[in-house]
Amino acid sequence: MKVALLCSGLGNVYRGHEVFARDLFTLLGDSVDVTLFKGGGEPAPREWVIDNIPRNAGCLDYLHVVASPKWAAAIAEGERCRIEGETFAYAALKPLLEGAFDVIHCLEREVCNIIYDNRHLFRSTPKILFSNGGAIPARDLPRCDFVQEHTELNLSYSAKGKSFLIPHGVDVNLFHPGVVSDFRAQHDIPQDAFVVISVGAVAYQHKRMDYVVREVAAIKDAYLLIVGQETKDTAEIKALGKRLMGERIIFTKVQHDDLPMVYAAANVFTLGSVFETFGIVYIEAMSMGLPVICTNHKNQRAIVKEGIFIDVSKSGALTKALRDTDRSTLAALGQRGRKIVLEHYDLSVLKRQYIQQYQAIASSPTSLAVYTLKNKLASNTRNAIRSAARWVHGRAE
CATH class of the missing domain: 3.40.50.2000 (Glycogen Phosphorylase B;)
Structure with a gap:
C-alpha cells in the first residue's frame, strides 16, 4: 500500500x-x-x-x-x-x-x-x-x-x-511534564512568577491575541508568553503588549520541536479564539501538564474535556478566570489534562x-464514472443546451 x-x-x-x-x-x-x-x-x-x-x-x-x-x-x-x-x-x-x-x-x-x-x-x-x-x-x-x-x-x-x-x-514523549527549560532564565522571568502562555498566529482575527494581551495585563505581576507566526497585525499587537505590560510580555517564534521548552516555562495555557475546528495547541499544552482556559464552545468542551471554559467574547472573562482560580485547582486540571491526552490523543x-x-x-471499490445510456443522454442534453446558447448569442450580435 x-x-x-x-x-x-x-x-x-x-x-x-x-x-x-x-x-x-x-x-x-x-x-x-x-x-x-x-x-x-x-x-x-x-x-x-x-x-x-x-x-x-x-x-x-x-x-x-x-x-x-x-x-x-x-x-x-x-x-x-x-x-x-x-x-x-x-x-x-x-x-x-x-x-x-x-x-x-x-x-x-x-x-x-x-x-x-x-x-x-x-x-x-x-x-x-x-x-x-x-x-x-x-x-x-x-x-x-x-x-x-x-x-x-x-x-x-x-x-x-x-x-x-x-x-x-500529540507526541506525548516530546510534550510531557518535567521538560527541563531555561526559558525563564533567558528572558529574566522570576522563577516564582505566574506565567500565562498563548500559542497561535499573532493576529486580531480568530486567535484574538490582542484580547489575551489586555486580559492578562490586568493581572498584577503576571507574565505573558505569545508564541506564533507573525501577521500584518503583529506590530500593533506587540506595541499594545509593551504599552500595557512592559517587560512582562514576551513574543517569540520557535521550531515545533523546541516548543515544549516554552510551554515548560508557563503555569497556564489560554487561547483567545471564540471557536477552533480543533486546536492542536490545546492538547499540546495538556500533554505538558498545563491547565487550559479557553472558549466555552461545545467543540472545545468536547476536546479539552476538563478545563476552565469561559465566554471569551466578554471583556474581563479571562482576567476573572486567571485571578479567581487558585493554584491548586490549576495544578489538578493540569494533571487530569495529561491523563486525557494519554487516553485520547496519544x-x-x-x-x-x-x-x-x-x-x-x-481496498475499497473504485468510483470512476462508466459509460451508460443515462450518461449519454445527459451529455447530449448538455451539448444541446450549449449549442442553443451559442445560437442565441450569435443572433443577438
Whole structure:
C-alpha cells in the first residue's frame, strides 16, 4: 500500500494544520510506504517539494478584491490560499501519476478538488481522502472518496457514508511534564512568577491575541508568553503588549520541536479564539501538564474535556478566570489534562487507527464514472443546451 500525503502549506506557513501533516508523516514513516508532498522547505528522503505560488508570495501583494472593507482581508487571504493550492495541485500531478499511489491524502480543499477531477489520468485509480481540518460542512466539502473528521461535532455535520473520525494527536514523549527549560532564565522571568502562555498566529482575527494581551495585563505581576507566526497585525499587537505590560510580555517564534521548552516555562495555557475546528495547541499544552482556559464552545468542551471554559467574547472573562482560580485547582486540571491526552490523543495509539483506515480505503471499490445510456443522454442534453446558447448569442450580435 502506497500513500501520498499532500500539504501545500507545509514549508510556506506554520500553523497547527502543517504540524499535523509533518507529525502524521513522521508517525507513519516506519509502518506505511508514505511520501510527503509539501509546498516549501528542503527535499528529503520520501519528501517532494512541489513548485507553487505560496500564499505569502510577494507577487500576490497587489491582489485586487471587490468586497466590503469588513470582509476584504479574509477574502484576500482566501484567494491567496486558493492560488497556492491550485498551483501546487497541478505541479504535483506528474509525480503523483508516476508514483502509483493507492491513497492520496489531501489536506487542502483546492488541492483535493483538482486531484479528484483528474483521477481518470491514473493507470490505477487512487482513492482520494480529504482531512477536514476546517470543519467544512457536508454541502461544501471538496470532491473526494473519503473524509477524515477530527471531532465528534464535525463528524455530525459531515458527509454520511464516507466520513470517519480520527482526532488530532500529540507526541506525548516530546510534550510531557518535567521538560527541563531555561526559558525563564533567558528572558529574566522570576522563577516564582505566574506565567500565562498563548500559542497561535499573532493576529486580531480568530486567535484574538490582542484580547489575551489586555486580559492578562490586568493581572498584577503576571507574565505573558505569545508564541506564533507573525501577521500584518503583529506590530500593533506587540506595541499594545509593551504599552500595557512592559517587560512582562514576551513574543517569540520557535521550531515545533523546541516548543515544549516554552510551554515548560508557563503555569497556564489560554487561547483567545471564540471557536477552533480543533486546536492542536490545546492538547499540546495538556500533554505538558498545563491547565487550559479557553472558549466555552461545545467543540472545545468536547476536546479539552476538563478545563476552565469561559465566554471569551466578554471583556474581563479571562482576567476573572486567571485571578479567581487558585493554584491548586490549576495544578489538578493540569494533571487530569495529561491523563486525557494519554487516553485520547496519544499519537502512538492513533497510529493503529490510521493504518487500519488506509488499508480499508485502499481496498475499497473504485468510483470512476462508466459509460451508460443515462450518461449519454445527459451529455447530449448538455451539448444541446450549449449549442442553443451559442445560437442565441450569435443572433443577438
